[in-house]
Amino acid sequence: DSGVTQTPKHLITATGQRVTLRCSPRSGDLSVYWYQQSLDQGLQFLIQYYNGEERAKGNILERFSAQQFPDLHSELNLSSLELGDSALYFCASSHGSGANVLTFGAGSRLTVL
Amino acid sequence: GQQVMQIPQYQHVQEGEDFTTYCNSSTTLSNIQWYKQRPGGHPVFLIQLVKSGEVKKQKRLTFQFGEAKKNSSLHITATQTTDVGTYFCTNAGGTSYGKLTFGQGTILTVHP
Numbered sequence: 001d002s003g004v005t006q007t008p009k010h011l012i013t014a015t016g017q018r019v020t021l022r023c024s025p026r027s028g029d030l031s032v033y034w035y036q037q038s039l040d041q042g043l044q045f046l047i048q049y050y051n052g053e054e055r056a057k058g059n060i061l062e063r064f065s066a067q068q069f070p071d072l073h074s075e076l077n078l079s080s081l082e083l084g085d086s087a088l089y090f091c092a093s094s095h096g097s098g099a100n101v102l103t104f105g106a107g108s109r110l111t112v113l
Numbered sequence: 114g115q116q117v118m119q120i121p122q123y124q125h126v127q128e129g130e131d132f133t134t135y136c137n138s139s140t141t142l143s144n145i146q147w148y149k150q151r152p153g154g155h156p157v158f159l160i161q162l163v164k165s166g167e168v169k170k171q172k173r174l175t176f177q178f179g180e181a182k183k184n185s186s187l188h189i190t191a192t193q194t195t196d197v198g199t200y201f202c203t204n205a206g207g208t209s210y211g212k213l214t215f216g217q218g219t220i221l222t223v224h225p
Contacts, residue, residue, distance in 0.1 A: 043156070
């Protein structure tokens with residue numbers, strides 16, 4: 001157990017739907033990162049939050065949004081889902097906002113049918 | 114952002130053979146991190162290199178950071194089936210915001 005908790009572990013939904021993925025960072029960590037991993041794209045950085053504020057943005061689609069709450073947990077919202085959104089979504093956390101070591105959660109596997 | 118390229122993309126070895134994966138960047142990296150992801154698992158941090166020319170060892174794993182801080186390598190001596198997985202390198206960001214861009218990874222298969 002890495003200390004980073006992600007729910008749900010698996011999610012199957014239909015195109016056009018909206019889902020929310022949840023992440024609780026490791027105790028004491030203030031930064032949360034979201035990554036998308038698909039077979040042909042490797043690990044793609046989506047977005048980072050630090051202590052409730054957005055700090056860095058990667059290749060995150062406009063259909064996707066995220067936030068970090070006062071208790072430091074984070075949610076990644078994916079809307080108007082497409083088949084190509086099927087992937088493993090990882091959350092990672094670190095203590096600081098800079099170039100820190102990341103602790104990854106087990107991931108949420110999203111399947112869009 | 115900074116891009117890191119990894120080669121090879123795939124590597125198949127017989128158990129006991131050595132394995133090396135390389136990470137290259139067109140720009141100078143402030144530091145570099147290596148992660149390992151077992152099949153069906155999540156990436157796990159292995160090591161961070163910061164200094165030019167730095168070499169670190171973890172048992173059978175040797176990590177190097179190039180003198181120009183534009184490349185890095187991970188070498189595994191006498192591979193074992195437990196070494197199977199994907200090895201990623203990542204720039205640990207050139208900004209204070211820690212935007213970690215991962216390479217495509219090298220998928221290592223070890224045949225017993």
